Each structure stands twice: as C-alpha cells, then as structure tokens.
Amino acid sequence: MSNVITDKDGVKRYLITLHVNGDEHTILVKGNTTLTNALRDQLDLTGTKRGCELGDCGSCTVLFDGRPINSCMKLAVEAEGHDIVTIEGVAANGELDAIQQSMINHAAVQCGYCTPGMVLSAKALLTRNPHPTEPEVREAIAGNLCRCTGYVHIVEAVLAASRGDLIPDDAKHTMAGGAK
C-alpha cells in the first residue's frame, strides 16, 4: 500500500507508483485525483483527453491491464500496481501501430479529440479478437463518442487494420508513396 502523508490542512496525500507505457513514475496525489488528471497534469501525458469527466464520451480511454477503461472514472490511487497504456505508448519507437496508420489513410480522423480513445479501444479489440466482424467493431468503440465522422471511416479503418490492408481502395494510387 502507498505511503500516506497528511498535509498541514489535514488533507491526505498518497505517494503512489504508476506504470505507464513501460515507465515507472512515483508521484504524490490526493485521494480524489482521477487517473485522467494524474496522467495529464503530473505526467504531462495530455493525449488522454478530458471530454466530459462523467464516463460518457470515452476521450480519456486508457488501457488498464490491457482493457480499455475511462480513466476519469478511476482514481489514481486505484491504478497503482496496474499496467497502464496511454495513446503516447501505442506507437513504439515512432513506428505507428496498424490502427493508427489505417485511421490516417482512411481519413478516420477529423478534429482528433476522440481519436486517442478510439485507437485504444480498437487496439484492445484487435488484441483479444484479431479478426472482428463489423458489429463487433461497432460494439468495441461504442463507448467512444465522435461528433465529426458518423463513425463510418473509423469502422472502415479498424476493419482494414484487422485485415492488414491499410490503404483504402479509392486512395491506393495516391498513397502508394508516403503511407504504408
């Protein structure tokens, strides 16, 4: 269990160690600090977005021992001892994940605010179910709200990533050079 320090006003602070994207961070948080805020404010991992802080929008999705969760619904103190992956941990050494590349190629990204959460929910899906059906993709990202795309290109992109065919047919002639 974490070390507890009580400050001059009687408020408890917890010294916790978070395992995020393979790194170990020891930080001091309050009991009411959400995992979202600990990641954003203390670790500067701002790819985890604040959209509603109610568990509705999924913009704050992170992988928690491989499962996608709303990090605004999780206290930082509860995250100790768990393996956390944020969007910053998906592209290993600058190499984009297939889902990320597919999202770019399919124009599945508009404003981009839901994108980190969308990528992580899709990543969790493809990890446990490498060849999902379209309804399975829709169900997996149903906790991630997008106001821009109508989800059309996002679903296409995830299905394409699962097939390993990352370039949409209508763009094959224009993307051959730059993108994979």
Place this chain on the structure above:
Amino acid sequence: MSKNYNVIGQSKPKIDGPEKVTGGAKYTGDLKFPNMLHGKILTSPHAHARIISIDTSEAEKLPGVKAVITHKDVPTLKYGLSPARWDENIFCSEKTRFVGDKVAAVACLDEETCYKALKLIKVEYEVLPAVLDFLTAMDEGQPQVHEEYAKNINTEIHQEFGDCAKAFAEAYHVRTDTFIGQRTYQCPIEPHSAISMWDGGKLTIYSSTQSPHYFQHYIAREFGMDIGDVRVLKTFVGGGFGGKLEPTGLEFAGVVLAKLTSRPVRMFYDRAEMFAHNRGRHAQQMEITTGVDKDGKILVAHANFKMDGGAYTSLGIASAYYAGALLPMTYEFDNFKFDMFRVYTNLPACGAQRGHGAPQPKYAFESHLDNVAKDLGIDPMDIRIRNARRADTVTPNDFKINSCHMKECLERARIISGWDEKKKNKVPGRGIGVSTGSFVTGAGYPIYRTDMPHASAFIRVNEDGTAATLYTGSVDIGQGSDTVMCQMAAEAMGYRYEQMKIVASDTETTPLDFGAYASRQTYMSGTAVKLAGEEVKKQILDMASFMLSVPPEDLDCEDGIIFSKSREDKSVSFQEVARKHFVLRGPLLGKGVYTPPKLGGTFKGAAVGTSPAYSFGAQIGEVQIDAETGEISVLGIWDVHDCGKVINPRLLHGQVHGALFMGMGESVWEEVLFDDKGKIINPELANYKMLTAMDMPPIESEVIDSYEPTGPWGAKEVGEGSTNPTLGMFSNAIFDAMGVRVNSLPLTYEKVWRALKEKREREEAGEGA
C-alpha cells in the same frame, strides 16, 4: 472538367494525421505555461433573478485564490456577435437572465481551489418570474427579459417577394401545416477552453475557436485596445459546429483575471457548463402554407415562424433570417412570403449550429411537401423533380444560382436507393423518404461591417526549395482545411503536397481570414491560397526561364518539376529553381486575397443568405418501425451531393457522414431538455443521447460531377449542406412507414408510438360508427 490534377481531387492523407493519432496534438486545454493559474466562472442558478448583493470576501480569504472578479471589475460595454443587437455583458450587474448567466469569476492556483472558491461567493438573489415558453413570450403580462426589447421581441422579419395573394388565389391546392423544431446543442467533444496572458500592453489568447479573427475583433473592442495589440491563436480545435464561433466568458473573464494577477490564466467549461453556455440550434414553430397547381408545381409559399432565441442574441439575428432565406433554394417558385419573430426567453442563448437556421425549416417544408404530394396523389420523388431548381437561375429573394444539379442529385439518389422498387413493393412497417438541401458556400457579407477582404494567404518557399509554408488565417477545426489548403497551394504552385507545411489561425503570423463558419473556407480561403500559389508559380517559371534559356510561356510546373512544353530535354526541379531564386532575387513569396463580389438584393435583410455559390443535395432514408414500441430502425441512408469540384474525396465524404450523423441525432434522439425552472436536466452526452457507432446505419455518399464556375478549380460547399435534408428525410420516411405524421422534432419512439396508437383508435372509432 476532365483535366488531370496532380494534387487536388485526390484523397491525400491529412497533414495533421500523425499528430492526432499519437496523442501529440495539443488542444488549448492541454497547454501549460509557467506560473499559470486556473480560472472558473460562477453562474446564476436562477433563470431570471435580480442581483441584490455579491459578497466575495470569503472566497478571497481562501488560500490559493489569487483574484475574484465581478461586474465591478470589468468593462460594462455590451457585446454580442450580431452588431445589430449587442446585449450581453461580461458579468451580470442588475439581473441574471438564464441558469448559467455569468456572475463572477476566480483565478486560483489549481482547479480544485476554483470550485471551492466559487462556493464561497455569496450572491443574494431576488428570484423573478421567468419566460420559459417562447410561444407565449410575446403575450401581454409576460415578464420582460430585457427592458429595452418590448414584448420580448428580439428580431422581427416580414418579407414578401412576388405577388403571394394572387398566387394563392390562383392555386389549384393550398395547404397549411405547422411543425415544431427542438433545441439541440453542437456538442463538440473538446470542451471550450482559453488561456489568456499579458506582456505589458499586449494580450495573447490561446483559444479553442472557429475564428481567431472575430475573437480578436470583439476582444479588442470590449477592452478598448488596438487590434494589433491582441493576438488570438488556436491550437488544435476539437470540433466546433458553430458552437465556438463567438468569444465566451472564458476569453473575456480570463483576460481580466490575467491582467489583475499578471499571470497566464487557463479557463475551461466542463460539459454541463458547455450546455449552459449553449448557442445551439433554436427551437422554433414553423407554419408553412403553399399553393400548387394540379401537377404539384409550387406557385407560392408562406413561411410563418417563431423562434426561441434564449436570453441573448448571439448570432441569432442571422439564424432568424437564414430560416426563411434558404427556403426557396432547392425548388423554383416566384412568390414567397416570410414572417418571423425571434423572441427572448430566460433560457440559454441560441446561435449558429451546423446548417445555420436552415435544417428545421427544411424539415418543415419537406414534410409539408410530402403532405401536399399525398393530397394530390403524386410520388414524393416526382413532385421534387418537377420543382427542382436549375442552374443559372435567381431565387425570389435575389440569390444568384450558378452551378446547380438538384435534379441530377434526386435522380441519382432514386437509383442507388432502389426508390421505385421499394415504393412498388411496400413492406409493412417499412418506409422510405426523400428530402433536399442546399447551403451557402460562405456568407456574402462579414458578421460585422467592414470592407476588409474575407480571406488572404501567403506562401513562403523555403530558401533551399525543400519545403513551402502556407500562411493562412483559415481555421482547421477538424474538417481538414489545413490539408485541403495545402493541396490547393501545391496544385497552384506545381509543387508536391508532401513537401507543404502550414501555419494557420494565428492573428499575429497569418493574414486575415474570417474563419470556419458558413462553409466558406474551401471556396474563399481556397481562392486566396490558389492566387498565392499562382504568384509563386509565375516567379518560379520566370526564374526557370532564365536558367533554362526557354521563354516562360513555354514552361510549366507540375509535381515539383519545371519543364518545357515544346522540348523534352529542358527540365529542372522546383527545388533547384527555388534555391536559385533565393540566391539571386531573395525570398520567394506569393500572396493572394479574396473578396466576394457584391451580392444580393436591396430589401431589409437581403445580405443574409447571399453567397457566391450554393451546394445542393438529395437524401433518401429507409426506416423500419416497430408498431408495438414505436422503435425506429434505420436501414440505410443515401446522400447525393452537388458540391462542385472535389478537392479531397475522403475528407469530403467524411463531411457528409458527419453532417448526416448530426442530422440523424437531431431527427430522432437529441434534445436539450429543461425543468420548469429553466434548468437543463440532461447536460450530459449520454442523457442528451448523442449517437454511438452502434446506432449508425449503412451510409452511401456520392457526388455528382459538377463544376462551379466561380470557385477555385470549380469547388463549392459540402460541410453543412448535408445536415439540411436529414430531418425532413426522416420525417418523410416515418410518414411513409406509418401513414401518419409526427409534427414535432425529435421524432422519438414515444411520439411515433402515440401517433400509431391514435391512428388505431381513429380507425376503430371509424369502424364502430
């Protein structure tokens, strides 16, 4: 039209894609500055209340609180977006006018302290009777929302074109229907935020805005500053849809808090505060009367509307005019009458939401048109094709239409949806509906009066020619304008998209552009970008002519290669020529500017709805209704659009998908609901019922081969026009399925169930008699 282009017309990957998929993209709320404070605004818990006193002393004593401000600490100049009705103050001084009206603000060391400090501000209110129903807001004896606007009338419009009385008298069939549209909210996923900071007399604001220019203008005006001393820049913006078009308390209060504390102050709205700030779609009552001949040709239409403006004007005057102005777009008729009252109520202010003013009137008109078709025994598709607007026509309210493929859109949608087959072989509980839409390609006139050009841009080619940077004031809020602008710049220069960089939406480094609203950027900003690119190309060909000893007329440049049109052996790379240009002639720069031509008529309100070009589109949707529950399953949607030359097909279809998604939500699910005290009861995305990936049906989006003669490479609008047909399309599909009409939005399962129940009861009563 069949000319091949190297860069435009292709689905180039978005220029900001890699940043957005890796979490690298920084939105305003992600930024931190040294010594930065956090700010929050205290709002009114009452819809209408007199402020007796405000005591901030307890809040000021709380450790970590650095400043507390009220109306005494800020300019009293009223502001708004429509110059004809500046009616909003930074903070209320005498009374509050809606639940969420701004009363005070704090700046603190951290966010948690802000919330604690807000609770310690003691405001004594005398609660006043409130105006919550816009339909009775003008009645005698109603409370006054603003003392200076009698009977709560914010905007009153009476327009008539042609001779309506004569046309109604001559009509074969006249019908009136009344519909109600609900209040909806834009709901961008990124909440509003702003960071304000001062450096001596210079103010810098980072904001999640659709228009740094308008923010700069209105903030300079409010604080009596020179425009040049106010810098507004956006970072990445997480969607706007009209909701981020005007400065909010976050900018105004943040500016004052930053000044008082001499520290950067970051302010944000949480989700409930966004709903309270609102500026979403107006609720409105729409009475439509048309007169038609026996073939269903529309001779005359009268739109008699009333809209709920909420407590302030925002951009609502324009919304009120747009509601009527865009009605005669997709169908041709000569006689048109439009009456409108936009009234004040003690609810959050309404403004411009995707499709500004047009989607609900379109819902009313398209539903009404199907009723008329049924009266006459005409197929809904046929009545539309019969009335469809043609190219090179003028609307009764003086809008000049250039390109227009309304009829082709309908005919194509008819084919791809299987309309005729589905109409012939009706499946019980299943229905198919059609609707049309049209939208401006940028407003013909700016929001405030100015003779400034609407868009400008410049391009700087890097000294060694390996890159070129486009500087534009156009604003990418997700729609992909940065990408499209770079494609257009590269095409015009004869350069490669992959080597383009962009600096956008910063009033200090980029030239003036009015920003992302009214679907204006691809056309207006794009025209400026094209001219800038052509200026670069002219100089590069001139330099190459000198280097290759070939006359410039014989040279062209494509995809980064300059070549002689007559001699195959003469070519040189753009890069090499650009480098030589810098060495011999200095920086290689190109600039472009766009001002629309003078547009529209001379009647009152003639400016609203003017545009250099208009998009057109048709939508068909098929639904299945469960008679037991009223549940609506959407089986498919087909959209066919006339949006001129397509610059980036994937981004274009993404706009159609998104617009349809918003329209679909508004059709059946979304509504901002209030309790009997004027407080929003569903200010959360889940209870507002924003649709998820599981709710979306298959969507087919197609474009008609089209060329707008005035647009850059023939391009025109797409982003908002696709929202306009959707509501009416759903209404008509449900009507086709059930044989009864639901006359108010949203067309919820409950309303459908009730309509079916009443129909059954009528039929049973009829049989009994």
